[in-house]
Amino acid sequence: MLNQIATIVADGVLLGLIYAIAGVGLSLVLGIMGIVNVAHSAFIMLGSFFAFELFRRLGVDPIISFFLAFPVFFAAGIVVYRLLITRVELAPQTQGLVAMFGLMVLLESIGTIAWTTDTRVITASYTNTATLIGPVVLANVKVIAGALALVLIVSLWAFLRFTLTGRAIRAMGQDRSAAMSVGVNVRQLSAIMFGLGIACAGSAGVALGMVFPFSPNTQILWLAWAFLVVILGGLGNVGNTLIAGLVVGLIQTGVAAFMPFDYVYLVLYVLLAVILVARREGLSRAVRRGI
Amino acid sequence: MSGADAAPLLAIDAVTKKFGGVVALNAVSFQLEANRVVGLIGPNGSGKTTLLNVINGVVDADGGEVRLGDMKIGGKRPSDLAANGLSRTFQTTRVFQTLTTMQNLFVPLLHRQALERSKATERANELLAFVGLERHAGHTASELSGGQQRLLEFARALVTHPRLILMDEPFAGVHPEIKKVLIRCIRETVQKEGASFLIVSHEVPDLVNMSDFMVCLVEGRVAASGLPTAVVHDEKVIEGYLGRN
Numbered sequence: 001m002l003n004q005i006a007t008i009v010a011d012g013v014l015l016g017l018i019y020a021i022a023g024v025g026l027s028l029v030l031g032i033m034g035i036v037n038v039a040h041s042a043f044i045m046l047g048s049f050f051a052f053e054l055f056r057r058l059g060v061d062p063i064i065s066f067f068l069a070f071p072v073f074f075a076a077g078i079v080v081y082r083l084l085i086t087r088v089e090l091a092p093q094t095q096g097l098v099a100m101f102g103l104m105v106l107l108e109s110i111g112t113i114a115w116t117t118d119t120r121v122i123t124a125s126y127t128n129t130a131t132l133i134g135p136v137v138l139a140n141v142k143v144i145a146g147a148l149a150l151v152l153i154v155s156l157w158a159f160l161r162f163t164l165t166g167r168a169i170r171a172m173g174q175d176r177s178a179a180m181s182v183g184v185n186v187r188q189l190s191a192i193m194f195g196l197g198i199a200c201a202g203s204a205g206v207a208l209g210m211v212f213p214f215s216p217n218t219q220i221l222w223l224a225w226a227f228l229v230v231i232l233g234g235l236g237n238v239g240n241t242l243i244a245g246l247v248v249g250l251i252q253t254g255v256a257a258f259m260p261f262d263y264v265y266l267v268l269y270v271l272l273a274v275i276l277v278a279r280r281e282g283l284s285r286a287v288r289r290g291i
Numbered sequence: 292m293s294g295a296d297a298a299p300l301l302a303i304d305a306v307t308k309k310f311g312g313v314v315a316l317n318a319v320s321f322q323l324e325a326n327r328v329v330g331l332i333g334p335n336g337s338g339k340t341t342l343l344n345v346i347n348g349v350v351d352a353d354g355g356e357v358r359l360g361d362m363k364i365g366g367k368r369p370s371d372l373a374a375n376g377l378s379r380t381f382q383t384t385r386v387f388q389t390l391t392t393m394q395n396l397f398v399p400l401l402h403r404q405a406l407e408r409s410k411a412t413e414r415a416n417e418l419l420a421f422v423g424l425e426r427h428a429g430h431t432a433s434e435l436s437g438g439q440q441r442l443l444e445f446a447r448a449l450v451t452h453p454r455l456i457l458m459d460e461p462f463a464g465v466h467p468e469i470k471k472v473l474i475r476c477i478r479e480t481v482q483k484e485g486a487s488f489l490i491v492s493h494e495v496p497d498l499v500n501m502s503d504f505m506v507c508l509v510e511g512r513v514a515a516s517g518l519p520t521a522v523v524h525d526e527k528v529i530e531g532y533l534g535r536n
Contacts, residue, residue, distance in 0.1 A: 164408075167394050168401045171387040178385040181347060182399040182447060183373030189401075 003135035008253045010136050014146035016249025017242075018207050021149040022222055023229030024156060024241045025200030031236020032173030032193050035089060039100045040201050041223035042107035043073060047205020048122075048214045049115055055122050062122055066148045066206040073202025077195035085194055086187070104219075111216030119213045127210075145207040152203055156196070157238040169193050173236050228268060232275060298361055300325045300455055300487050301346065306355035308341055308511075315341040317511040318355065323504070325454070328481060328488045330502035330519060332495055334532045337508040339491045340382060343457045346489070347379050348372045359455065374402065376454035380461060382491075384440045388433040392424055392443055395432055396450045403451065411450075418446040422476055438469035445473060449480060456480075458490045462497060470494075474501055495533065499523055507532060 026040040047069050054060035054068070084103065088096040121127075126140040160166035172179040172189050180186050208214065208222065225248070233244030248268060255264045301323040308316040315338045323329045331339050344350040346357055348369045357364040362375055378399075387395050396415040400408050419425045422442040427435060432443060441461065448456050458477075462470045478501065480486050492498050498505065498519065505519040509531035515522045522528055529535060 164397055164401055167390055168398050171390060171395075171398045174387050174389065175385050177349060177369070178381065178387070179398065180369040181349070181373065181379050181381075183370050183378075183403075183451060184398060184401055185368075185370045187368075 004257070006134075006136045007138075008257050009250065010133075010138055011142065012250035012253035013246060014138070014142040014249070015211075015252060016246035017146040017149035017153070018142075018204070018211060018245075019225055019229050019248050020242045020245025021152050021200060021204040021207060023226040023233065023245060024153060024238055025197035025204070026226045027230045027233060027235050027237070027241045028156075028200075029194060029197035030230065031234075032169060033085075033089065033190055034093070035085065035100070035194070036093065036097050037100050037197065038097065038223060039104040039107060040197070041219040041226060042104045042111070043076070043198050043201035044205040044208060044222050044226070045111055045214065045216055045219035046107060047073065047202035048209030049111065049120075049205075049216075050202065051206040051209050052115075052120055052122055052214075055124065062124055062206055062210045063144060063148065066203050069202040069206050070152075070199045074195040074199035076202070077198025078191050080198065081191045081194040085190070089190065104223075108216050108219060111219075115216060117215050117217055119215045119218075120209075121213045122209050124210070141210050145210045149204070149207050152200065153238060153242050156200065159196075160238060165189070165192065170236075228272060231272060298358070299323060300327075300360060301489070302356075302358040303342075303346070304356045304358075306342070306345060306352045306357060308338070308345060308350065308352050314511050316345070316352070316508075319508065319511070319513055320355075321506050321513060321516050323455070323487055323489060325487055326481060326485050327503045328477065328490065328501055330498035330505040331489060331491045331508065332493070332498060332505065332522075332528075332532065333508035333514070337532075338511040339508055340459055342508070343379065343459055343489070343491060347377065347457060370402070373399065373451065373453075376452075377457070378448040378451065378453035378455070379457035380441075380444045380448050380459060382459040382463065384437065384444050386432040386435075386440050386443050386447065389431060391429055391431050392419065392435065393428045395443055395447050399447060399451050407451075414450060418449055421449075421479075422446045423472055438465045441465050441469060442472060442476075445476060449484075449486075452484060453486060455487050455489065458488060458492075460492055461490065462492055462494045470497070477501065495523060 022044060026037060029035050029037045050069050051062045051065035054065045055062060084099055088099045126144065129140045131138050131140055131143065160170055168184050169189050172184060172186050176186055229241060229244045229248055232247060233240035251268055252264050255267050299322040304320050305318045306316050307318055319342060333339050341350065345352045346364065348364060348367050351365060359372065359375060359377055364372065387398060393415055396418060397411055400411050419428055422445060424439060424442055427439065432440060435443060461473055474497065477488055490498060502519045505522040506516040507514045507522055507528045509527065514527040514531050515525035523533060
């Protein structure tokens with residue numbers, strides 16, 4: 001029994017790390033820029049296919065793709081910011097939401113045209129192997145994806161905490177017009193922040209693609225998971241997003257070990273409702289806990 | 292404050308701003324020269340903060356023109372204006388709450404040249420000592436009292452050596468000791484750094500003492516401008532703002 005619990009906990013932690021990176025970009029973009037980027041999961045899906053194509057065509061290991069995805073999706077994020085976000089970021093939030101929803105539908109449609117709705121998997125050399133650590137059996141692919149996720153989260157946290165640009169981004173998230181008035185170019189920083197959010201989505205997509213089967217339309221499922229992590233953890237705070245990801249991962253593996261998998265959703269969403277009611281807060285107050 | 296041959300530091304010429312049917316600023320004109328303190332007074336709703344927002348680039352004027360030195364302000368972003376030597380503080384203190392006192396002072400240096408950034412710590416320490424917050428350098432801004440946050444916001448406004456600092460109600464709700472520190476710092480900044488201030492305040496006696504020039508707005512118009520002692524005795528100012536008692 002103890003062995004089983006140890007395996008459940010270890011598995012939950014690794015899954016939680018992956019969920020945390022799925023949510024962290026969404027959390028930062030929403031918390032700091034106030035943009036509800038529902039297209040976030042579409043970029044996660046594209047990240048999975050990015051790794052899939054690099055692996056299939058060029059034999060590039062997903063571990064390398066994880067790091068390649070970051071600058072590629074960062075650049076994509078900057079382009080989306082310049083072409084789309086600058087037109088809607090100061091408009092009422094519903095306009096931005098509609099624009100991001102349109103982008104999500106567009107990206108999913110492009111994904112379906114390019115790759116059909118067939119489910120894909122990335123089968124690297126370590127995909128079906130496991131490591132025995134004492135009594136705990138761990139799938140190597142989850143250990144690798146979890147470690148990559150941890151590297152990304154720690155790097156992002158360090159960037160926001162210790163660099164001048166990161167601190168200015170946090171300042172902008174707290175008070176955009178005060179930041180402007182002291183000389184911060186909020187357009188430039190917003191572009192960087194949005195780029196980082198999409199870069200996180202791309203890399204998260206690679207990590208998720210290493211562990212789970214995927215198709216263009218699984219992005220909706222990931223959007224739900226990412227929002228769950230974000231709402232549990234609050235917005236714009238990397239540390240809280242990590243903790244929320246770990247909670248979700250542990251609940252998933254814990255519940256799935258003893259009940260049918262469908263109960264995982266029931267438990268998670270009941271927990272979400274209880275937390276929101278207990279804290280008596282909505283999204284706007286969740287923002288203030290972050291950044 | 293006009294009449295100099297060189298362009299004034301700030302020239303406001305017939306600035307008009309409407310919000311719907313409400314005329315917030317109606318052909319407001321005055322100038323501010325370098326190395327001066329200008330007091331801006333007037334009743335609530337007279338357009339003082341709106342004027343600061345227009346000068347700061349937060350709000351675009353509907354008519355007229357504002358120039359900072361040779362640069363026309365219309366259409367410029369606040370960050371562009373900050374890069375050209377304009378800085379400000381706000382009616383309600385707006386420091387970055389989760390950053391430390393020191394980090395608050397570094398944020399304005401983000402887009403500055405490497406040389407200026409390399410001296411950031413030196414400049415920040417100098418300013419913290421200047422306003423008396425050196426012991427709080429490592430504290431997050433949210434840990435500071437309201438008055439200390441006011442001083443931090445003032446120090447943050449000075450970090451980039453601005454030519455002109457706009458201050459909106461800097462003395463409102465602060466302890467008299469903090470007010471003394473602020474007044475001393477404003478005077479020393481004018482003397483030592485050659486900066487100018489445009490200060491909005493209802494603390495008229497203090498403003499009269501520290502200003503070289505004063506402007507009174509009433510219902511969006513300049514009711515009077517000139518030497519502070521003359522402005523506070525102007526009939527229009529007494530009638531529109533100060534009252535006879």
